[in-house]
Amino acid sequence: MAEIIAALDEAGANTLLDTAISLIPLQSDSGSGSLGPFVASYAVSASLTNGDVDLIPPDIIRIDDLRVDWDINFSFGIDLSTILPDFCLPQVCINIPCVGRVCTPKICIDWPTISIPVHFADFIKADADFRLDISLVGGVWKVQAVIVGIPNLQFGATTAALLAAIGLAVTPILLAIPFIGPFLALAVNAILLAIGIAGLAGFLGPILTPFVSGIKIPIYDQPQLFPVLPAQSAVDPQVDIVIDAIAASVAHNGAEDELVLTADISA
């Protein structure tokens, strides 16, 4: 029989994971990825919020609706000439009184390459299973819930919202380009069609998945030489015990599934 037993019911585990997950610092990353036919450079940050905890014996903590709040700044360049057809101002002729007819030549517009910065924030929810992992490293006992596998992130309405955000970001940039104004909507649409929903999912997936796939939730973190009482004076030094073993499991006790931690100690 274990010398020390600590257990949480599902409600307690929920509360514990609420706190543990909220203490995981904001994670961030940057890089570049494919946004449809374009290459976008990005800086992204994400934070996690606990969902509903389900304890599954013998060692699984399932979190439904684990929420990932993410915030991304990205920019991508578009050579508009690859999106928009050649556009020419036609020859313009005027009659100058007493002089005659003067015509300007047909003038073709060279579309520029533009850079579109986009800021977007949203959240996704995922269901994930975590397995208990126990380690003693550098004199510290750790019990962590380590995610099992890579959850499938469903972006759903996010992609449509992000596409709209790109549309909003691109509009003022296109408006600044001479002669585009009258067919702005067509130009914006051409860009959004080029990216497409699939392009966005393909962009976001590889960026956001690592934030979820690498999750380790701290459950227990104590030094092996465990301080019972701190030093109080020269004649009352610190009192320590040694934690010889730690085990963690999900146990089905009675009607409850409980997260159980056990420890053996020595003086």
Place this chain on the structure above:
Amino acid sequence: MNMNQNIFDSRAIRRTDCYAQRFMRPGKYPYHILPAGTAALNDDRPYMIVVKDGDKAGEMKQHNVFIKGRSAQYAPDNKELTIDVGDLVLWNCVSADVPPFVIAGDHEFFDSGRLTNECGYSHAFGHPGEYSWKDAYGSGIGGVVKVVDPACKCEADVRKWRAKLGDGTIVMIADGKAQPDKVEIVTGQTVFFAVVTSPGISITDERFLEKASSHC
């Protein structure tokens, strides 16, 4: 092309601008194509308009000179052009993203930086808005070009708008004033400023004039 390349100023000819000059006397008219505002720094005049004494009673003919350029180097497609007296030569740059330029001739009347007689400047307006223009040299000549958005809502509207782009608008400048002094066009249309007689003016967007009014 960016917003700066649609600046409305005859002293700096750009991709969507044209400069036209009529030559009323026979002779040789050398000129250079130089970055805008730098004509005083270079006395070379490597290109030539040769005006023959032809049939003055004949109809005015138009000759186009297309300029190609890279950075601040410009070259006309026809380094020496021979025309008849009374003909008009029109310069336009076909290269994208080159700095604005001037056609700098040896004769006072032959200078795109300062429109004097029998010349013109055209500009295609790329953005809607109300453009007040003024002579940067202080003659007091000025006017307004109101550019309205065609408010295209569908592809058919865009087609209609494109069909209108061939319609030009003329502003005649003579005797110290512009006629009409206010014109209205849609985005993408061209206004041709025909200078019949003047003391040497520019057609300059007032907003730039306020920022850079340095002339003597």
Place this chain on the structure above:
Amino acid sequence: MSLTEAEAVFASVHETALNDLITAFCTDRPRYLVYGSPSFVPVTTVAETAMPGIPFPGIPGGINWRIRLGVPRIDLFKQTDPLPPELVLGPGQFSGRLDAELCIDCRKIRIDPKPPRPNSPTYGDNPNNPDKPRDTHPIAELTCFKLQVFLIGHLEHVMASNGEDAIALAVDQVEIVDIKPTDLESFLECLLFMILQAVLAEIRLPLRALRAGAFQLVPTVGPLIEDDQIKMRGTL
């Protein structure tokens, strides 16, 4: 039956771990088991706690004494360790067993021919007085005895020295086996009852240590003694 029952958090510590914790305390702070007056313990150290001698008129420096206690071994209900018949371990209680050694510095006192100074219980204790009647009993001739002490007690929820929730062992009854006459046994039991109450009340073990730092626990049920364990239930 679940561990947490109606609460969210459960923690228990088995008597073997409790004894480890008490042993750790007594090993790191042995002075809580050794007390003595100046001839035995001149100054308090990690190993010993200095106490005054028992003042008595005519005994210079008073009666010097020392008590050494062994590390108590605790048995939580249900009973595992044997107890003398006088002690019965009931639900919610613990029993304890420890060795105790009591010593006194037994000296012969020479009578001072000079007239005694009234109201001076420390007369003769002046080191500047060449006539000071000192006749210390050699240390090798200490008078000591050892006892095995049994006790019964219960837990008290207290605060540790650092303000943490803690438990302390409260002594309810002490038994020394087979000392005659019976009144002497009663006398010694009472003496040790008082001493052990005080000593064990100082060994305060934080609840955090009882669960090896796992989870948070604000007790709403317990600490209780049952099944050879101390159990607590509560909220995070």
